[in-house]
Amino acid sequence: MQTRIEVGILGATGMVGQHFIRFLQGHPWFDLRWLGASDRSAGKRYRDAMTWHLGVVPDTVSGITVDDCKPGHAPRLLFSAMDASVATEIERAFAQAGHIVVSNSKNHRMEPDVPLLVPEINPDHLKLIPGQQRARGWTGQIVTNPNCSTVGLTMGLGPLKQFGIAKVIVTTMQAISGAGYPGVASMDIVGNVIPFIGGEEEKMQQETQKILGDLRGDHIEPLTARVSAHCNRVGVVDGHTETVSVEFLSKPAQADLRHAFDSFRGVPQERALPSAPPRPVIYMEDANRPQPRKDAERERGMAAFVGRLRPCPALDYKFVVLSHNTVRGAAGAAVLNAELMYSEGMLD
Ligand code: NAP
Numbered sequence: 001m002q003t004r005i006e007v008g009i010l011g012a013t014g015m016v017g018q019h020f021i022r023f024l025q026g027h028p029w030f031d032l033r034w035l036g037a038s039d040r041s042a043g044k045r046y047r048d049a050m051t052w053h054l055g056v057v058p059d060t061v062s063g064i065t066v067d068d069c070k071p072g073h074a075p076r077l078l079f080s081a082m083d084a085s086v087a088t089e090i091e092r093a094f095a096q097a098g099h100i101v102v103s104n105s106k107n108h109r110m111e112p113d114v115p116l117l118v119p120e121i122n123p124d125h126l127k128l129i130p131g132q133q134r135a136r137g138w139t140g141q142i143v144t145n146p147n148c149s150t151v152g153l154t155m156g157l158g159p160l161k162q163f164g165i166a167k168v169i170v171t172t173m174q175a176i177s178g179a180g181y182p183g184v185a186s187m188d189i190v191g192n193v194i195p196f197i198g199g200e201e202e203k204m205q206q207e208t209q210k211i212l213g214d215l216r217g218d219h220i221e222p223l224t225a226r227v228s229a230h231c232n233r234v235g236v237v238d239g240h241t242e243t244v245s246v247e248f249l250s251k252p253a254q255a256d257l258r259h260a261f262d263s264f265r266g267v268p269q270e271r272a273l274p275s276a277p278p279r280p281v282i283y284m285e286d287a288n289r290p291q292p293r294k295d296a297e298r299e300r301g302m303a304a305f306v307g308r309l310r311p312c313p314a315l316d317y318k319f320v321v322l323s324h325n326t327v328r329g330a331a332g333a334a335v336l337n338a339e340l341m342y343s344e345g346m347l348d
Pocket of ligand 1: 010012014015036038040050086104177178330
């Protein structure tokens with residue numbers, strides 16, 4: 001781990017791009033050197049190309065000249081926070097040109113040969129990469145992280161997969177930061193709940209089945225569980241809270257589930273990856289926790305906080321899970337993916 005690896009960001013001027021910049025400050029392995037955005041920003045100093053929303057623009061990037069998002073000058077490893085309307089073609093062009101694209105965009109997540117990773121849960125899905133490169137004739141590759149609401153759900157369900165998940169019903173209370181900037185109009189969200197987030201329920205349902213699915217040769221066999229999501233936007237700044245009911249194929253005792261949450265660890269913990277929380281799932285005893293304001297920022301925003309595990313009269317058990325949507329649900333997730341890839345020797 002001696003030489004730091006140069007990295008860049010596609011879509012560096014956007015809201016998620018800024019979260020990437022903040023999260024990568026002081027990273028022990030990754031050295032942020034290159035920032036890409038649209039033609040509107042290319043050629044400008046970073047500080048002049050965007051409006052920074054996260055405090056003070058870090059000195060390390062303030063003076064960098066923004067490049068356009070065409071292969072040529074960028075480092076091999078790129079984090080992508082591209083606008084979804086252009087991410088498909090741009091990310092493919094970089095992968096074709098030999099870049100490792102670790103993307104936060106939705107565009108490629110559900111493609112059968114693209115890993116959709118939660119490193120604690122399905123690190124073996126990285127084995128899709130050789131097939132992806134063969135089929136597409138790429139020397140580079142694309143790896144993705146889940147939607148910001150899916151990541152909390154899968155971190156809550158991952159420890160329970162061993163009991164055979166049959167049905168899941170999840171209701172979200174999602175923070176406004178998940179809608180980017182300026183996001184939802186203040187007149188719509190203050191003192192209000194919006195019971196619709198376009199495309200979100202479908203993403204949660206499909207991505208959960210892929211992430212909790214099993215690698216079979218060159219493809220993922222999705223989890224056969226039925227997953228039903230209700231997605232709501234609420235007046236919280238950061239942190240998606242989700243209430244989850246689960247039915248199991250086996251009939252575990254409540255203590256078995258609790259033990260599964262408490263003992264859950266993954267490859268990132270075994271390898272002590274720099275952004276891995278020591279405990280990816282933290283169970284909270286208090287009946288009124290987790291709460292986004294009190295808990296979302298803990299563990300650098302990289303853990304999932306679970307609480308209120310109890311029997312469910314409709315399915316078998318129910319609980320609440322909270323995760324930080326712009327950290328574990330976006331920039332932090334992608335950086336952890338890249339750390340996992342580095343630890344696998346995939347960035348050599
Ligand atoms: P955003 O603020 O609108 O930023 C979009 C970025 O894409 C900007 O850097 C923009 O550059 C760049 N871009 C737009 N058109 C381009 C083009 N033709 N060529 C090159 N670059 C172009 O969006 P965001 O909220 O950060 O979201 C970025 C991605 O992350 C989206 O796919 C979104 O779905 C996903 N996501 C967002 C969140 C969230 O919390 N906001 C959470 C999870 C996932 P310019 O500034 O030069 O226009």
